Amino acid sequence: MSAKLKKSLLYWLMLSPLVVVILFPFGVMFVTAFRPREELFVFPPRWWFSEFRWSNFVEMWEKTNFGQALFNSLYVSIAATALGLLLSIPAAYALSRYRFPGKSAYRTFLLMTQMMSPIVLVLGLFRLMVVLGMVNNLNSLVLTYAAFNMAFTIWMLQSYFSTIPRDLEEAAWIDGATHFKSLIKIFLPLAVPAIAVTSIFSFINGWNEFVLALTMIRSSDDYTLPVQIYSQVAGRYQVEWHHVMAATILATVPVAIVFSWLQKYLIRGMALGAVK
Structure with a gap:
């Protein structure tokens, strides 16, 4: 056995307790989602089940308005x-690219906003949406999520943009391209990895956000997925845990698809950002 293989096995052995801790909740979620309802609370507890109950997902979809919540989350996160x-x-x-008064202060302001939780601003945001007449409107979440994502997005992109040589733009200007055309045709294609990274984080933040969605949205037809799944548990005399876990599994699928689709850009963008 080579030294490299021994070192790799040693690292995996050291990380195995952490892997178990991370994967254990997902294992329970998966088993519960496919378990027949009558086997959920048997004693002593069993870690497997007698059959794959695919109908749990069909029942959950029909009884919980999951399809509408899925559409709402996709709309809010993408928009x-x-x-x-x-x-x-x-x-x-x-x-x-430019120097202007207050540039350093603005960068500091962007960094400080990342230390503030949206929960602190819930009351102020709610009163603002009341004034704008946007309570119980999905567009209120679109505006709010976009505003909170902008600080991280600007900070991340400006660091990456600084690594792109200015000579490429200047060469385009000499050839007659306008500033806007050089930005679209030359600059942005080179920045695709950074844009992909920020898109993934922004999408995930919007997809998983719960507190603001619970505060702004009152109608069950406009619930996003986190609120819809929460509504299956909160205030219920009897919780259908197999439906809750089935909904949770389906809620992770879009994020996994987006992450897999943009994975190569994510790795490249984070690596270049680390070099910077």
């Missing part, structure tokens, strides 16, 4: 990510 990027890219480009 907030797109709006955040649309506003953040010009700001990050200006921070990386």
